[in-house]
Amino acid sequence: MLNKKQVVQALEKVMDPEIGRSIVELGMVREVKVVGSRVKVVIALTIPNCPLKGVIAKDAEEKVAALADGLDVQIELSTMTAEEKKRMTDTLRGQSGAGAQEQGSLTGKLNRVKAVVAVMSGKGGVGKSTAAALLAAGLRRDGLRVGVLDADVTGPSIPKLFGVDDAPVMGPLGIVPPISEQGVKIMSINLMLERKDEAVIWRGPLISGAIKQFWNDVFWGDLDVLVVDLPPGTSDAALTVMQSLPVDGVVIVTSPQDLADMVVRKAANMAEHMKVGIWGIVENMSYVICPHCGERYSLFGEGNAAGMARTFNTQLLAQLPIDPELSRLCDAGQVERYESAEFEGALESLRAKLKGVAVKGSSEH
C-alpha cells in the first residue's frame, strides 16, 4: 500500500528547472494526500504564471505514477504565499552561504552562468544584434541553455528579433526573464516599456545601472552561455559590461565598408585595452544575391575583415550575405528559424571556445 512518505520521496526527484533544486527542498509541495490508489499533490509555484508550470506538473505526475501500477494521480497547482516564499528564500540564502544582510545578492548567487560572450561592433547597423541572435539561436539548437542580455538600452532590438514581448515577472528569486519560442531567455529594457517606441532618454549612469541590474537581479538560473548584445560605441554600456560582467570573450561584427572598418577597430581596440579576448570576427553584408538574375555582387565594396582578424590575432568566423529572408524573419520575430551554412562555421568555432570556461555566479562581480 502506497504511503505519503513514498510520494514525497518521489517528488524529491522533481526539480524546479529554473532554480535547479528539488520542489520538496524548496517547500513547493504544500500538500500530499493518499487515499487508496488516489494521490493528490498540491504544488505551490513561486509565481502565479510560472512559464514552467506545465513541465513541473508533468514531471511530478510521472514520478508519482511510477511508484505503482494503476495510480490515479492528481496534481493541483497553486501559488506560494508570502510566508512560503520567505521560507524558500531563507533556505536558499542559507545554502548559498550569504548572510541575512546580503539580501540583494541572492539572485546573483543562484545564477550559474558558464560563459559570457559579448557581441560588439563599435559601429551601428552592421547587424550586431542579428549576429547575437543567430549565435544564441544556434547554440540553443545544440541543446545549450542560452540567455541573451540586451545591453543596448537606448536601441534595443533583441525582443523584436525573438518575437518576445512578455513583461518579465518579478519572482521571489529575482526578475524572471521571458523565454523565446526555442527556449532562449531574454532580458531587455524594451520588455519593460509600455510602448515599444518609447525613448529611453537616460544619461550614462542610468544605462550602466540597468545593465548591472540585468546581470545581478535577473534570475538567469543555470546557463551554458549568456550572450550580451552591446550597443554601438565604446562608452558607458560597453565599459560597464566589460568591467562589471565576467566576459569570457567578445565577437566583433563588422561590414565591408572602409568606414565600418575604422570604427569597428575602435571597438576591438577597446576589448584589447580591457583585456577581454576577441573570439572572432563576423563580417556581415558581405555580398548580396540579386533575386532577379541570381548574380552575387558586393554592395559596399570588398571588405577587409580578414585583415582585421590578422591585426587582432583572431579568426574571421563568417562572411554573411544580405539575405532578404533573414530580414523577413527578423521583422517577424522569428530569427531563431533562420539557418545558414555561412553561420554554421562561426558556431563551430564558438563551440570550441565555450569548452573549458569556468562556471560563475552573477554575484561574483
Added chain:
Amino acid sequence: MLNKKQVVQALEKVMDPEIGRSIVELGMVREVKVVGSRVKVVIALTIPNCPLKGVIAKDAEEKVAALADGLDVQIELSTMTAEEKKRMTDTLRGQSGAGAQEQGSLTGKLNRVKAVVAVMSGKGGVGKSTAAALLAAGLRRDGLRVGVLDADVTGPSIPKLFGVDDAPVMGPLGIVPPISEQGVKIMSINLMLERKDEAVIWRGPLISGAIKQFWNDVFWGDLDVLVVDLPPGTSDAALTVMQSLPVDGVVIVTSPQDLADMVVRKAANMAEHMKVGIWGIVENMSYVICPHCGERYSLFGEGNAAGMARTFNTQLLAQLPIDPELSRLCDAGQVERYESAEFEGALESLRAKLKGVAVKGSSEH
C-alpha cells in the same frame, strides 16, 4: 602720389574671412611701406599655417593694386606675436561686450551661426552620417557657409567621409576647424586622435564635455548652417546636443526595416519630448539596383517612412537607394562629389526651413 594712409584705407576693406572683421581693425597689418610706385605690406596672420592665408594675401594685393595704375604691390605674410594676439583678442573682447573675466566665452561670442540642424536616427548604420554629409555638401553647393559638428564621439565618421584629416589648429580665437575640399568646416574627435582607429573609451560626462567644447570653443565664425551628426541612441550625446545647443530642427534618418522603424521612432519621440522640431525624415537603403540586370528591388522589405512622417506630423524628405557609387565616394573621402536627384528634394525642403531662423552666437546657450 600714393601715400600710406590710402593703402591702409584700402586694406580696411580686406576682411579676415574667419573672423569677419577688417585685417586693419584686427591689428593684422604690421607694416605698410610706400616708395614711389612700390608698395610693401606685411600682414601678420593669427596662426602660422592659416588655411586662408592665400585668400587674405590675394584680396589685400587686389585692393591695394586698385588704388593706382602700375603699382608694384608686394604682400609679405608673417605670424602675429603673442603681444599682437593679445591686443587683438582684447579688442574683440571689448567689442563683443564681454568683461575681461569672461575669457572662455570669447569664441562663442564671435561665432555667428544662423541655424543648427541635428541629424539623428536612434538606430546605427542607417546612413545617418552619410545623410548629414550629403545635407552639408548640398547646402554648401548653394553657396551657404556650412559647418559639420561630429557629435558621434565614440564612432566618428565625418572626417573620413569628407576626406579631412588635418588636426584642428589652436588659434587665438579658439580651435580652428579644418576645411573640406568644397569648403565645409569640420570638427570631430577623430581629428584629434593620433590613430584613427583608437578607441575613445569615455563615459557620458566626458562625451558631453567634448560636444560642448565643439560648440563653445571651436571658432566656427559666420555659418549659415551647422549640421550636427548625432550618434545612435538617446543617451548623453543626443541629450547634450538638444539641451546645450540651440537646435532649430532635427532630420531623422531611417531604413525600411521594421526593427529600424521601432528604434528610430524612439529618437523622434525624444525630439518631441525635448521640444525640438522634426524637419523631416530621410529613408535610406530604400532599394537597390542590380548592377548586372538593372532591376530595382528592395533589400529590407517595404519600409514605413511615410507612416512615420505622418505620426510625427512631418515630411518624408527622400527615399534613397543603396548606391555602390556613394559607398565608393564615402570610402574615398569624396562624399561632396556625390549628387543625386533623390536627395535634391530633401535639400529643397530644408532650404525652405532654413529661411527665417534667427542668428545666434554659440555662447548664448
